[in-house]
Amino acid sequence: MNTISVAEGRRSPGLVLDARLAGNARGALYLAVIAAAVGLLIMAFGSPFIVRLMATAYINLIVVVGLQIFMGNANVVNIGHAGFMALGAYFVAIFATPVMMKAVVIPNAPFGMSGVEVGALWAFLISVAMTTLIGLISGLVLVRLAGIAATILTISILVIVQGVLVTWTDLFRGAQAFFGIPKAVGPGLIILATVAALVIARMFKGSRAGVQLRASATDPLAAEAMGVDVKRLRLVAWVLGSAVVGCAGALYALYAGTINARAFYFHTAFLTLAMSIVGGMRSVTGAMVGVALLTVLLELIRIVEGGITVFGIEFPDMLGLSGLMLGVIIVTVMCFRPDGFMGGHEIEEAIAALRKRFGRGKDES
Amino acid sequence: MTAMALEADLGVDEGAPKGPLPAAPARCLDIVDLSKRFGGVYAVRGVTLRCGAGEILGLIGPNGAGKSTLINLITGTLRPDTGAVTMDGRSLVGLTVPQCARAGVGRTFQNIRLFAHLTVRQNVEVAHTTASRHRVGGPELHSIDDLLSRMGLAALAERMATTLPYGLQRRLEIARALALAPSYLLLDEPAAGMNDTESEQLVDLIQKIRDDFGCGVLVIEHDLRFIRRVCERVAVLHMGEILTIGGPEDVLNDPRVIDVYIGGGDEEEPT
Ligand SMILES: Nc1ncnc2c1ncn2[C@@H]1O[C@H](COP(=O)(O)OP(=O)(O)OP(=O)(O)O)[C@@H](O)[C@H]1O
Ligand SMILES: [Mg+2]
Numbered sequence: 001m002n003t004i005s006v007a008e009g010r011r012s013p014g015l016v017l018d019a020r021l022a023g024n025a026r027g028a029l030y031l032a033v034i035a036a037a038v039g040l041l042i043m044a045f046g047s048p049f050i051v052r053l054m055a056t057a058y059i060n061l062i063v064v065v066g067l068q069i070f071m072g073n074a075n076v077v078n079i080g081h082a083g084f085m086a087l088g089a090y091f092v093a094i095f096a097t098p099v100m101m102k103a104v105v106i107p108n109a110p111f112g113m114s115g116v117e118v119g120a121l122w123a124f125l126i127s128v129a130m131t132t133l134i135g136l137i138s139g140l141v142l143v144r145l146a147g148i149a150a151t152i153l154t155i156s157i158l159v160i161v162q163g164v165l166v167t168w169t170d171l172f173r174g175a176q177a178f179f180g181i182p183k184a185v186g187p188g189l190i191i192l193a194t195v196a197a198l199v200i201a202r203m204f205k206g207s208r209a210g211v212q213l214r215a216s217a218t219d220p221l222a223a224e225a226m227g228v229d230v231k232r233l234r235l236v237a238w239v240l241g242s243a244v245v246g247c248a249g250a251l252y253a254l255y256a257g258t259i260n261a262r263a264f265y266f267h268t269a270f271l272t273l274a275m276s277i278v279g280g281m282r283s284v285t286g287a288m289v290g291v292a293l294l295t296v297l298l299e300l301i302r303i304v305e306g307g308i309t310v311f312g313i314e315f316p317d318m319l320g321l322s323g324l325m326l327g328v329i330i331v332t333v334m335c336f337r338p339d340g341f342m343g344g345h346e347i348e349e350a351i352a353a354l355r356k357r358f359g360r361g362k363d364e365s
Numbered sequence: 366m367t368a369m370a371l372e373a374d375l376g377v378d379e380g381a382p383k384g385p386l387p388a389a390p391a392r393c394l395d396i397v398d399l400s401k402r403f404g405g406v407y408a409v410r411g412v413t414l415r416c417g418a419g420e421i422l423g424l425i426g427p428n429g430a431g432k433s434t435l436i437n438l439i440t441g442t443l444r445p446d447t448g449a450v451t452m453d454g455r456s457l458v459g460l461t462v463p464q465c466a467r468a469g470v471g472r473t474f475q476n477i478r479l480f481a482h483l484t485v486r487q488n489v490e491v492a493h494t495t496a497s498r499h500r501v502g503g504p505e506l507h508s509i510d511d512l513l514s515r516m517g518l519a520a521l522a523e524r525m526a527t528t529l530p531y532g533l534q535r536r537l538e539i540a541r542a543l544a545l546a547p548s549y550l551l552l553d554e555p556a557a558g559m560n561d562t563e564s565e566q567l568v569d570l571i572q573k574i575r576d577d578f579g580c581g582v583l584v585i586e587h588d589l590r591f592i593r594r595v596c597e598r599v600a601v602l603h604m605g606e607i608l609t610i611g612g613p614e615d616v617l618n619d620p621r622v623i624d625v626y627i628g629g630g631d632e633e634e635p636t
Contacts, residue, residue: 208494215480215491222478225440227466227495227545282482344482 023348024206030347031198031284035061039191055187057295058194059252063272064279064287065197066244070237072281073210075217076147079269080138080154081245083161086264087131088249090165090172093181093259096123101180108170120184120254127250128243135242136235143234146220158269165261177260185254193251197244201284202346204240209233214282274326278333280340285347290340294329301325392418392453392469392504392548392581394439399448400605401431401438408434410605412448416549421575421582423596423613425589427625431605432585433475436551440472441465453502453548466492467499471547471580473538475554479526485537486522489513492544503546504579515577516540516570532563536570543574549581550574556591564588568595589617601625 035058042054063085071078095118097105102114118126142153165172172178204210213233216223220230253259271294279290301322337343342350394416401409409431416422424432437443439450441462450457457465471492480488489509496506513519516536521529526537535555542550552571556564568591575582586592592599592613599616601608603625609616616622 208490211483211487212491212494215483215488218481218483219478221442221462222474222480223491224462225442225466225472225474226492226541227463227499228491229463 020206024203027206027284027346027348028199028202031202031288032195034347035195035198035288036191039187039194043187043191051187053295053299055190055255056252057291058187058190059248059255060272060275060295061194061288061291062197062248062251063245063268064275064291065194065201065284066241066248067272067276068241068281068284068287069201069204069244070234070241071276072283072286073205073213073217073237074234075282076154076234077151077273078154078241079151079266079273080157080161081241081272082264082266082269083158084131084135084242084245085249085252085268086161086165086261087134088127088246088251089253089259089264090178090249090261091127091130091246092120092123092250092253093178094171095126096120096182096184096254097178097180098182105178105180106171106173110170113171120182124247124250124254128246131246131249132239132243135239135246139235139238139242142238143231158265162261162265165264172261175261177258179258181253181257181259183255183257185251190251190255193247197247198284198288200240200244201287204237205284205346209236213237271326274330277340278330280337280342280344282339282344283342283346285345285350286340286342289342293341294326297325297329298322392579393451394549394581394583395449395451396435396439397449397451399435399438399450400446401434401443402446407431407605409438409445412602412605412607414600414607414610416581416583419575419579419581420598421571421584421596423592423599424583424585424602425587425592425599426602426608430602432602433553434605435602436472436553436583436585439465439551440470463495466545467495469500469503469545469548470551471542471545471549472551473535473542473553473555475557475585477531477534477538479534479537479541481525481527483526484523485518485526485529486513488526488537488541489544492541496544496546500546503548506546507543507578509544512540512544515573516543532559535559536567539570539574543578543580546578547580549583550578552582552584552586554585554587556586556588564591567591571595593617 039054039058042050046054063081067078067081070076094106094109094113095116097117099115099117102109102117106114108114138157142150145153166175168174205214212223212228215226216228216230216233223230249264275290275294276287277290278293279288280286305321333340345353396412396414396416399409399412400407412435424435426432434443438445439457441457441460441464445458448458452469455468457468457470460468480491483491486509489512493506493509493512496503500506507515510519513522516539518533518537518540521533526534529537535558539550539552539555555571556567559567571582571584572595574580584592584595596613598610599613600610601616601622608621608625609619
């Protein structure tokens with residue numbers, strides 16, 4: 001087998017901690033730089049259509065990163081995240097929409113909400129705080145369950161949130177679109193938030209708590225025997241993940257100006273879940289790869305879906321192709337790379353492995 | 366036996382205050398009249414065992430004698446029906462598994478249970494984090510690098526734990542348990558599946574661990590040659606009860622012990 005050369009120098013405990021932190025920071029920096037560079041380049045040179053596509057992709061990326069924080073580290077499949085995205089979006093809508101608009105949109109809102117209007121920033125903060133609180137309450141129940149039972153609870157969270165949104169028409173406008181939300185967020189802010197989410201997720205994964213949580217994901221009993229409080233760590237990850245996903249929902253509402261409950265249901269849940277799985281849910285880099293891959297692929301498929309002409313032959317419209325292809329892509333990735341594209345590795349690890357393979361590992365260190 | 370039980374009784378009060386009692390001898394593990402039934406059958410019955418400070422104590426017995434169950438009772442994995450377990454003067458009965466670990470019970474598993482997807486270093490770090498945050502009054506906590514190099518794993522620190530050869534995985538499990546700065550280390554068949562050279566090295570390693578880390582060691586092992594070489598005292602468990610305790614030579618030559626081993630499950634013994 002290949003032996004791995006490791007710096008063997010004796011290090012004091014303090015230095016070891018710093019090395020771990022530095023490693024995490026370096027990994028986070030890679031992710032931040034790539035996300036920022038790609039986003040800014042598209043903003044500078046892309047057509048308005050491409051910029052809009054980028055903005056929605058980045059919001060999806062925040063969702064997938066939020067998903068990674070819990071799902072990737074605790075190894076529990078989560079489908080409820082789209083519900084938290086909805087909460088983030090609707091809370092911000094309720095607080096940020098001008099009173100004049102509310103007279104049209106939700107004139108009979110309870111708690112006198114139709115007369116309340118705070119700035120977009122405050123609405124954003126309130127929304128994320130409320131979503132996080134709901135994350136905390138649901139998390140207290142969730143961490144008591146394991147495996148499939150936990151996943152089923154996340155599904156019921158999604159269904160409950162959707163049910164409340166659709167039936168409580170006075171506050172959420174039911175199945176009708178909620179419009180008139182101030183468009184206070186542009187692509188630049190979305191890029192900034194994405195970078196922040198990536199850094200948070202990467203630092204958490206590499207933190208002491210993150211390592212303990214990942215240990216408990218593979219063997220809870222052994223982790224407990226090593227003193228790990230599995231429930232507490234899972235709760236931390238769940239709440240942090242909910243906050244990040246709620247943040248994505250709030251940003252989306254402030255970017256699009258109009259939201260619709262149906263946009264935060266199973267379709268979105270499965271699309272972002274697919275992105276997470278395709279990229280590799282144990283890796284933050286994987287979140288980025290998964291979002292990029294599926295966004296580009298689905299966009300290409302959408303072109304085909306509309307009917308194209310190749311060498312003079314006109315292909316008919318192929319509606320529903322994107323759903324089919326999504327399934328095919330997931331199945332293919334699962335067959336050839338069951339751990340997703342990144343297989344749990346982060347970008348700096350992948351780079352190091354590539355360097356080694358091409359024999360340039362020696363002049364490092 | 367009775368004298369031992371009486372002595373042990375002193376520290377066994379259920380409502381014993383948390384934290385070490387001044388009178389209690391450090392790093393002792395006292396087991397008094399411990400019983401556990403599964404259905405109607407006793408897996409452990411009235412076991413009283415005082416594991417002394419810094420002692421290497423062997424625990425042998427045929428398959429199904431209750432050895433692993435005893436470890437599970439000490440670590441909080443199972444709750445005893447009756448009896449008491451005290452370590453460093455503190456009662457462990459009723460504590461959860463993580464609480465026992467934080468109190469200084471380190472263990473390995475009969476079937477290796479390393480953390481997959483984590484490196485060798487991270488496996489040790491999991492326990493090290495616990496010790497550095499929650500452990501009070503234990504032996505000195507070594508750094509992760511120090512632990513790895515003492516266990517001969519330093520060069521493999523960045524390897525994925527589950528890609529190590531079997532013998533090294535067993536070793537890593539011990540290193541991980543040591544990162545808790547345990548008062549007592551419970552090893553469930555540490556030499557199982559090792560070749561002669563590896564188990565030879567393990568004998569030296571266990572003695573070195575006791576000297577360097579200042580913890581007591583309780584070793585369960587079927588390999589009687591291994592037990593003879595590494596232990597200062599040996600306890601024999603048979604059908605959940607302690608048959609005898611004493612020096613290795615006395616115990617292993619005891620006709621009752623030979624009888625038990627020939628009578629039950631000897632066919633699986635490597636010796
Ligand atoms: N969780 C359990 N439920 C029911 N019975 C159990 C359980 N755990 C152990 N037992 C029974 O208790 C008895 C003691 O088992 P234990 O695993 O402690 O034996 P052991 O001495 O470790 O044996 P071995 O040498 O095979 O590891 C056995 O008869 C076993 O079947
Ligand atoms: Mg056993």
